[in-house]
Amino acid sequence: MTGCRFGDRALADTRDGPILTAHRAGLIGCRGCGRVWPDAEETCARCGAALVPPDRRSLAAVWAWLLAGFIFYVPANLFPMLKTKTLGGLGGSSESTIFGGVIELLHYGNWFVAGVVFTASIIVPIGKFIAIAWLATVAGKPATVHDAHRRLLLYEVVEFIGRWSMIDVFVVAILSALVQLGFVASIHPGPAAVAFALSVAFTMLSAQSFDPRLIWRGLPLRNRKD
Amino acid sequence: MQSEGTYDLTTGAGLVACPRCDALHVEHDLEPGETARCVRCNVVLARPRAGAFTRIIALSVASLVLLIGAMFFPFLEISRMGFGNQTSLFGVAMAFSEGPLMPLTVALMVTILGLPMLRSVLLVYTLLPLSRNRPPLAHAVWAFRLSETLRPWSMAEIFVIGTALALVKVAGLAAISLGPAFWAFCALILVNAASNVFTSATTIWDAIEDGGMRTDDRMPLRGQGLG
């Protein structure tokens, strides 16, 4: 096994000057494996990833996926997530939307599940739309080093938490599977389950399309402390 | 081969750019156990571990066995009025199989079973020759890049939490017990977490490169550079 050859020293223009980036040096860094290539290269010869310069043009994909995610989030909330004929003792035939389901859970005193579903299906998706839209808006605009660190933290949270929104779709899948156990007469996922799954997937793609290097592009070229 | 610590600011040889903030770093060898972090954004650039490749292979094989087991063993069991019944993961997926929801069935099976299995196979394919100091196989570059791309889409752990939530939701209505397949998925979470600890993508890229797929044959100009 070979040792890794990453350095932990940065190249600095001057002693207390800003950090030299690949872009500023007229080079292009591979986001897949870290290799640095001359600016004209289009594909990383080591890992095969496309070499994309950190400029605002790459934000078009972020906005497109974000819009798709938002469009699908609307039917995900308007249509029923779960169609139930009789759910054991819970009784009655019902169709519940995401929000309706949370209210129903609260009604039965199931605070914990209600809290998780509300967080994963409503707070997190809406928070993600706002966070990505904001990151894409301010990307490349003037910022302080402090701002940049906060934006990167926000991006990392969005990137980490995005897939967890899928949890409600899995809950619906398991509940529907209980039909097979003879537990309930009839319980089916509604169209909102598909719309919600697509919304989460598109929002994940939007977050993945965002180039975090843009966060640092807005830093002033000369600052006293980096 | 270029000598350690030399770099070339015109070709980028011997340099590393942080994937998060683009800061340039000079490459140098790390000892196993050391961690290289970006000086600006503090993201982990590389974290080689002793014996990491062998362990990732073992963990990938374990994950494959668990996933195959999870497909065939019962996932949930119910007993009510002396009447027992059970369903496998396919039963869960089939809950979505009617009409327009069919694509969702496929997507669920892919994210909880298909992708984790594919990633395990790809990792073994990439790392097995490297762990034995042999040159990487023909498609190692492609295999490892695909494995990294698929990482966020493999959702076994989210599925486990979702199942637990669903059972809390219907708790008290019937005695639902968890089958071996559920516990296989729980074990899978631990296996994946351990595998992630040992995986340092940049270390693997370096190993693929050094193992024979030497694509980077740029020679740095000795003594040139900044500072």
Ligand SMILES: [Zn+2]
């Ligand atoms: Zn690369």
